[in-house]
Amino acid sequence: xxLDTREPVxxxxxxxxxxxxxxxxxxxxxxxTDFDEALLALVRVTRDAVAGVRWCGFTALRAGExxxxxxxxxxxxxxxxxxxxxxxxxxSAIRRREMVLAVDLAGEPRWPAWTARARDLGVRGVISAxxxxxxxxxxxxxxxxxxxxxxxxxxxxxxxxxxxxxxxLLAAVRDRGRQLAxxxxxxxxxxxxxxxxxxxxxxxxQRGCPPAxxxxxxxxxxSSLDIPLREVAERLVRTVSRQRDT
Numbered sequence: 051x052x053l054d055t056r057e058p059v060x061x062x063x064x065x066x067x068x069x070x071x072x073x074x075x076x077x078x079x080x081x082x083t084d085f086d087e088a089l090l091a092l093v094r095v096t097r098d099a100v101a102g103v104r105w106c107g108f109t110a111l112r113a114g115e116x117x118x119x120x121x122x123x124x125x126x127x128x129x130x131x132x133x134x135x136x137x138x139x140x141x142s143a144i145r146r147r148e149m150v151l152a153v154d155l156a157g158e159p160r161w162p163a164w165t166a167r168a169r170d171l172g173v174r175g176v177i178s179a180x181x182x183x184x185x186x187x188x189x190x191x192x193x194x195x196x197x198x199x200x201x202x203x204x205x206x207x208x209x210x211x212x213x214x215x216x217x218x219l220l221a222a223v224r225d226r227g228r229q230l231a232x233x234x235x236x237x238x239x240x241x242x243x244x245x246x247x248x249x250x251x252x253x254x255x256q257r258g259c260p261p262a263x264x265x266x267x268x269x270x271x272x273s274s275l276d277i278p279l280r281e282v283a284e285r286l287v288r289t290v291s292r293q294r295d296t
Contacts, residue, residue, distance in 0.1 A: 064204040064207070064208065067099070067100070067101065067208070068207070068208045068211055068212070070099065071095070071096065071099040071100060071208070071212065072211065072212070072215050074095050074099060075091075075092060075095055075096075075212075075215060075216065075219060076215075076219065078091045078092075078095055079091055079092065079219045079220075079222075079223060080219070080222075082223050082226070083223065083226045083227045084223070084227065085110075085118060085220070085223055085224055085227060086118055086120070088219070088220055088223040089108045089110065089118055089119075089120035089220070090120045092106075092108060092120065092191070092216055092219075092220070093106040093107055093108050093120045093121060093122040093191075094106070094122050096122070096191070096193070096212065097122035097123075100205070100208060102195060102200045102201065102202070102205060103193045103194065103195060103205070104172075104194055104195060104196040105121070105122050105123050105126050105173070105194040105196075106121075106122045106191070106192065106193055106194065107119070107120065107121045107122065107126060107127070107130035107140075107191075107192040107194070108120045108121075108130060108181075108189055108190070108191050108192065109130045109131070109132060109138075109140035109141070109144070109189055109190045109192065110183075110187055110188070110189035111132070111144060111187065111188050111189060112186055112187050113186065116131065116132045116133055117187055117189075118189075119131045119132075125171060126171055126173070126194065128167065129164065129167065129168055129171070129173070129192070129194075130192055134164075134167075135163055135164060137160075137161045137162075137163065137164055138161050138164045138178075139152065139160075139161065139164070139176050139177075139178035139190075139192060140178045140189075140190035140192050141190075142160065142161070142178065143178040143179060143180045143190040144180050144188060144189070144190050146180075147180050148180065149177065149178070149179045149180070149206060149209060149210060149213075150176075150177070150178045150179075151176075151177050151201065151206060152175060153175050153195075153198060153199050153200075153201050154174065154175060154198035154199060155168060155169055155173065155174055155175060155176070155198070156169075156174075156198065168194075172196055173194045173195070173196070174195055174196060174197050174198045174200075175194070175195035175197070175198055175199070175200055175201045176192060176193065176194050176195070176201075177192070177193040177201055177205055177206060177209045178190045178191070178192045178193075179191050179193075179209040179210060179212065179213035180213060181213045181216050181217045181220070182217045183217050183220045183221050183224065184221045184224060184225075187220075187224065189220075190213075191209065191212060191213055191216060193205065193209055245280060245283045245284050245287055246265075246268070246279065246280060246283045248283070248287045249268055249282070249283035249284075249286045249287050250264045250265050250268060250283075251264075252286055252287065252290050253267050253268060253286075268282055268283060268286075
């Protein structure tokens with residue numbers, strides 16, 4: 051009987067490694083609101099967490115146009131940037147909506163110009179997996195090896211799970227960014243609103259704080275008193291006006 055259990059052990063270690071990677075990515079991206087910052091965190095965490103992967107990059111498209119690029123090593127940023135040419139593993143993965151693998155770039159015929167640049171930079175193998183982010187943005191995560199035949203079926207499984215998880219995390223980042231922008235627009239509108247703007251001015255004078263902080267103080271008071279923001283502002287302005295009159 052063959053009692054050699056090395057292969058199952060290696061597979062178990064791969065699963066544990068992938069689970070740890072997904073947890074670390076969630077922790078690193080869950081509060082971010084800037085898409086480019088999230089991409090950079092994604093590629094750096096992935097590079098550091100996946101054995102056999104020397105570099106990691108991300109290529110993003112919005113409405114068919116380049117929308118962002120991130121590289122764990124700035125030297126390799128051009129490999130993920132579609133402005134340097136559309137023929138690349140990342141673009142193949144995006145077009146075909148499936149993972150693309152080249153375990154040895156020596157003699158790789160699919161992307162001749164890209165492959166020449168990659169080999170000059172020390173890249174010998176690549177996996178690109180498509181990432182669905184939202185209705186506007188799609189992309190590909192690119193895992194690079196520094197030696198041929200290092201990228202295994204376990205790396206392909208990791209890339210598949212990583213792409214799916216990254217898509218969810220990046221969609222949430224974009225959503226938080228949009229919500230933050232909308233909140234900023236609402237704040238700007240409130241600051242120009244008559245009585246709310248006056249109340250904010252009063253708080254700024256009393257506390258020596260900027261407008262955003264003063265508005266947050268006003269919001270906190272409205273929440274604590276369980277009354278509308280405008281009513282809190284009106285009360286504050288009336289109180290200050292009476293004090294001035296006396």
